[in-house]
Amino acid sequence: xxxxxxxxxxxxxxxxxxxxxxxxxxxxxxxxxxxxxxxxxxxxxxxxxxxxxxxxxxxxxxxxxxxxxxxxxxxxxxxxxxxxxxxxxxxxxxxxxxxxxxxxxxxxxxxxxxxxxxxxxxxxxxxxxxxxxxxxxxxxxxxxxxxxxxxxxxxxxxxxxxxxxxxxxxxxxxxxxxxxxxxxxxxx
Amino acid sequence: xxxxxxxxxxxxxxxxxxxxxxxxxxxxxxxxxxxxxxxxxxxxxxxxxxxxxxxxxxxxxxxxxxxxxxxxxxxxxxxxxxxxxxxxxxxxxxxxxxxxxxxxxxxxxxxxxxxxxxxxxxxxxxxxxxxxxxxxxxxxxxxxxxxxxxxxxxxxxxxxxxxxxxxxxxxxxxxxxxxxxxxxxxxx
DNA sequence: GTCATAAGCGGAGCGCCGTCCGCATAATTC
DNA sequence: GAATTATGCGGACGGCGCTCCGCTTATGAC
Numbered sequence: 001x002x003x004x005x006x007x008x009x010x011x012x013x014x015x016x017x018x019x020x021x022x023x024x025x026x027x028x029x030x031x032x033x034x035x036x037x038x039x040x041x042x043x044x045x046x047x048x049x050x051x052x053x054x055x056x057x058x059x060x061x062x063x064x065x066x067x068x069x070x071x072x073x074x075x076x077x078x079x080x081x082x083x084x085x086x087x088x089x090x091x092x093x094x095x096x097x098x099x100x101x102x103x104x105x106x107x108x109x110x111x112x113x114x115x116x117x118x119x120x121x122x123x124x125x126x127x128x129x130x131x132x133x134x135x136x137x138x139x140x141x142x143x144x145x146x147x148x149x150x151x152x153x154x155x156x157x158x159x160x161x162x163x164x165x166x167x168x169x170x171x172x173x174x175x176x177x178x179x180x181x182x183x184x185x186x187x188x
Numbered sequence: 189x190x191x192x193x194x195x196x197x198x199x200x201x202x203x204x205x206x207x208x209x210x211x212x213x214x215x216x217x218x219x220x221x222x223x224x225x226x227x228x229x230x231x232x233x234x235x236x237x238x239x240x241x242x243x244x245x246x247x248x249x250x251x252x253x254x255x256x257x258x259x260x261x262x263x264x265x266x267x268x269x270x271x272x273x274x275x276x277x278x279x280x281x282x283x284x285x286x287x288x289x290x291x292x293x294x295x296x297x298x299x300x301x302x303x304x305x306x307x308x309x310x311x312x313x314x315x316x317x318x319x320x321x322x323x324x325x326x327x328x329x330x331x332x333x334x335x336x337x338x339x340x341x342x343x344x345x346x347x348x349x350x351x352x353x354x355x356x357x358x359x360x361x362x363x364x365x366x367x368x369x370x371x372x373x374x375x376x
Numbered sequence: 377g378t379c380a381t382a383a384g385c386g387g388a389g390c391g392c393c394g395t396c397c398g399c400a401t402a403a404t405t406c
Numbered sequence: 407g408a409a410t411t412a413t414g415c416g417g418a419c420g421g422c423g424c425t426c427c428g429c430t431t432a433t434g435a436c
Contacts, residue, residue: 154366391422396417399415403412404409
């Protein structure tokens, strides 16, 4: 998603964009989010310049690939709240997201970029994530199991930090301990 | 510090190593820990191969440059404990370290590498840091202001995570809030 | 159908990383 | 002092990221 919403893409550009996306889905699945963009462009049968024109940064491409999965995870909130007490639901959601990040090497860096910048396109993703978290947190505040004074963004950043420092699948135990620490800090 | 402690370096090698270190101190001070290693080698009047022979990874070189400062920070623990209650001392130490990491762009990545691997050379640094933290934590456990069940390494990793996700100087406010969260999680 | 032009294309270019290996030389042995 | 050898040197190499810009082409006006 490179273009600020203006007129629609030219037909050939749209085709190329789709080919790049398909190649990226493939490459990221095989090698993680650090896959060579040059190779992706080549696979897509497209010049490297074209790839960068559509996706000016690696993060743009990565988000385009995983956006639907992020949506899916955010959509699990109501189900979690139905099955768990609020604090448990929050914990479960964080764990789920953490697992997702662990599966995709390098995705945590992209999350960092999304949380750290104020560019409008990223704000949308940010709003999606903080919205999901805010719902969980509000439920916990309502029943007294969570502090009312911690913004959702802070929790998201904390999760990002955990994933950055202990985001490999084999560090899951470590990451889970850090999650415990985070949850402890969120209690009133 | 590349060689496993065997016989001492050859005289010319030692000279080159020192020149590289001096150039690195300079370059990192000017441009942060992402400075071009090639340029450092050039400044040192040394081939790039020589630099990599002595410092196989960027992290090795970065640690060699900042090791003394890390030592210094670890040595502030007794003074802090003399001036503050244990929890306050811990908080002050963490803040101090965070500030140090903020000043050196890219250093947090190196910290991550040091904490995440089990290579013997890194273990030494790890022990230094966890030792300092352990002293602070034990004091807090003794007076009941901190939980007894959180290993020092976890706290160090948490700090690393904070620095990775919000390590720029202009994100200091954000990082401080995450530190608050961490401290809250450490209370009994 | 023709044409003007905005939109898009793609690869050359530059700088970087990290490795590898043929050549040089300090250290050691006699 | 000469010979031997282990240690060290350094740059060429292949690959990557990102940018820039001259050429191509789809699109919309007429």
